[in-house]
Amino acid sequence: MRWVVYWSLFVASFKMFVRNRAALFFSLFVPLLIMLIFGVLNFGGSTTVTLGVVDEANTTGSHALVTALGHVTTFDLHPGTHDAELAQLKEGHRDLVLVIPAGYELKVPTAGSPGLVAYGNQSKPEQARVGGLLLNAIVGQMLAGGGAGPLVAVQDLPGRSLGYIDFLVPGILGLTLMQLGLFSVSFGFVQLKRTGALRRLFATPTSPAYFLAAQVTSRLIIGLTQVFVLLGVGLWFGLHLVGSIVLLLGISLLGSIIFLAIGFGIAGWAKNEDQAAPLANLVSLPMTFLSGVFFSRDAMPAFLRTITDYLPLTYLNHALRSVVNDGVGVGAIAGDLLGMAIWAAIAFLIAVRLFKWE
């Protein structure tokens, strides 16, 4: 290994990326733009969840619960009857409808006693999700305050008000890493192949492996830089980052490796950009919409969710989201990491099989 050779190729790869306006536009500017647009649209202030409340119990406890909900600024409260509120939800005027059933008592639910039911609006999954988390938190807090013992599952929720930005940022991170791996590699590399610049490189005594290593490592560094930039912008928009940055970088690195390998597979197979473009889009488009970048995957039909559970970006997004939103450790995302490792291995093998220098 001659470090000077590697280093000069690394610097060249880095310069080439930074000076390529199209590459910069798609891999850095577009994700930022998406975040800015959603930032301006959705989180100028805190997220509002339109909540219908149907109090069929009509007890002191249920009154106390409704009053408590009224104090939460995130909730735009609409008391009403069961049928009227559900009709409002179907019309799209409610994000979430909470039903306090007759006979409900404000205590830890036991078998057979009626529990709280909340109906979420499927077309507003983020609000429904945020509202659901808040409801659980508030009820949990009240139960704990009533001396009934804390509900472990909701202990970490009080005080946090998750907004769409909290959902979006991890998704955008995953999306960006995917785009960087797929597009910057497949387009850039195929261009070098088509013009003969790659061939010119092999007229020197340097092994092609040096160039490949330089390209991969420069892309990894650029990807990790993007993670920092996007997290920074996210924090500025009020992102609640509770997880470990180091773990996030580790997950991002593993994710990047998958998509770089797929990108090199495409670049190695394709003869020109016209062959690379449709293939790269074929890989990236389904994942953009089915792997939980912009929308919660809870809203998807069960069969589609089952299939798309196994997509590499689904693993990546879920792992990133768990760490960003819930601050989990490696153990809690071991399944995601395993899925990503398997994908990385598959993509690497396919890339090696398909790769042709000329």
Next chain:
Amino acid sequence: MTSWLTTDAPHHQGAPKPIVQVHDLRKRYGTLQAVDGVSFEITEGEVFGILGPNGAGKTTTLEMIEGMRTIDSGTAIVDGVDVAKDPRGVKARIGIQLQASSFFDELNLLELLELFGHLYGRRVDAKELLVDVELSEKARSQVRTLSGGQKQRFSIAAALVNDPRVLFLDEPTTGLDPQARRHLWGLVRQIRDRGHTVVLTTHYLEEAEELCDRVAIMDGGKIVALDQPLALIDALLARGFTKERVERLANLEDVFIDLTGHTLRED
């Protein structure tokens, strides 16, 4: 620039020794025998031309000697190194200008030459190299902004970063206007005068006559003639060859150069 055309460069004399030895080289693509038993030797310090119509096997022959293409059978030895056994060793000793040379778009000429120097494990004086090929004023430009002749000159500069024993030029003047072509001839002579051996392919016969000490004419993957240009012409005349029309003392290219001058047009 014009002095290069009129000044006849001094030829290297003395004990000639072969720097490239090619023996019975063959290459087949499917049913096409692209190179069919080619043998020749190139003497150190000479400009050696490989001529032939398209598809004659010139480029394939060149690329096998350069280590850019695998050899089916036969041997090619460059500066004592067997290409088949040590292609990287050969690449380290030679400079290669490919037929369609292309470089990284986002890097400027200085950066590219420095990078290529590193690929040979050398630190090069990129500015000096650009002076040699008269591209100093383009040092911070990208290759895509260069004219055809400038691109070819840059491509030659990139092939010189390792101070090669043999410089291979594959159709260096194809697509250039007469002024740029003559300018490049001057550059090739300069390189030869510094002691580099030059091997080039061309299908401009007057270029071969002008530049090459010896030429090999290829057709159908075989060498059909190999000698000094004038010797080949004399041999043809000795066989009783006469032109149907007597050659005038000037041709249309001379008229063209006379009317438009030797000055390079590079926009």
